[in-house]
Amino acid sequence: MPAFPGATxxxxxxxxxxVAPDGLAGGTPHVHLVSAEAYLVVGGRGRLHTIDGARTFAERALAPGDVVWFAPGVIHRAINDGGLEVHVIMQNAGLPEAGDAVMTFPDDVLADPERYADAAALPGPEASDADRLAAAHARRDLAVAGYLALFGDDGDDGAVDPDRLGRLHARAAALVRPRVPDWRARWQAGALAVARETGHRLDALERGGDPGLAEARAAEASVAPAFGMCGRLQRYDTTNDHPEGAR
Structure with missing residues (x-):
């Protein structure tokens, strides 16, 4: 099967x-460690809240046709002001699905891998839709509590506490570090292999040869519903490796 464009x-x-405890409707604040993400807004209205590596909080309006993207390391939270629907494009297909994201749970949860795993887990498909949605909301609400704590104790002036943000970064890196060997193998077989293939095609064209046109094939993805961190997903299976809970 040919790789999905750009190995995304x-x-x-x-x-x-x-609605979360702070009165805002929407998804779970989280951060990706190695993969960039993009939103293409296709319906409704909303906002994107971000905290970047320079400790800067920002709010961006989201409306149909808007495209926003952010680097790995940017904490982000999707706010739904009414019917917000987006198409999500993720770098490094396979890595986000393998746990590249860390939710902004309170520090005591982030410090304990077992507690983090318990807090991040959702009921399986054997549970009712209502129970799974309730669990996704509870997980979101716990992450919102940790996210709000990043702003310190001086109210809602948007000032991010540098020590708390630095501690979250350290906790997140420690949580995912054991997965790096698996991620490296996925990256080598996915995004890196696709980039190298482009180089091989350019080399063949430069030499006057066939860049692989005779072997060209088409493919299509199956789709499966899921409860993600930010909302209800229709996940297009381009990698055949999509455990519950990603995105």
Whole structure:
């Protein structure tokens, strides 16, 4: 099967409309460690809240046709102001699905891998839709509590506490570090292999040869619903490796 363009992955996302304890509807704040992410807004209205590596908080309006993207390391939270739907494009297909994201749970949860795993888990497909949605909201609410704590104790002036943000970065890196060998293998077989293939095609064209046109094939993806961190997903299976809970 040919690789999906750019060795990315794509999913359709209906952002949660349940209200978190701070009065805002939307998804779970989280951060990706090695993969960039992009939103293509296709319906509704909302906002994207971000905290970047320079400790800067920003809010961006989201409306149909908007495209926003952010580097790995940017904490982000999708706010649903009414029917917000986006198509999500993720770098390094396979890595986000293998746990590249860390949710902004309170520090005591981030410090304990077992507690983090328990807090991040959702019921399986044997559970009712209502129970799974309730668990996704509870997980979101716990991450919102940790996210709000990053702003310190001086109110809602948007000032991010540098020590708390630095500690979250350290906790997140420690949580994912054991997965790096698996991620490296996925990257080598996916995004890196696709980039190298482009180089081989350029080399063949430069030599006057066939860049692989005789072996060209088409493919299509199957789709499966899931409860993600930010909302209900229609996940397009371009890698055949999509455990529950990603995105």
């Amino acid at each position: 992955s794509v999913s359709a996302l209906e952002v949660y409309d349940g």
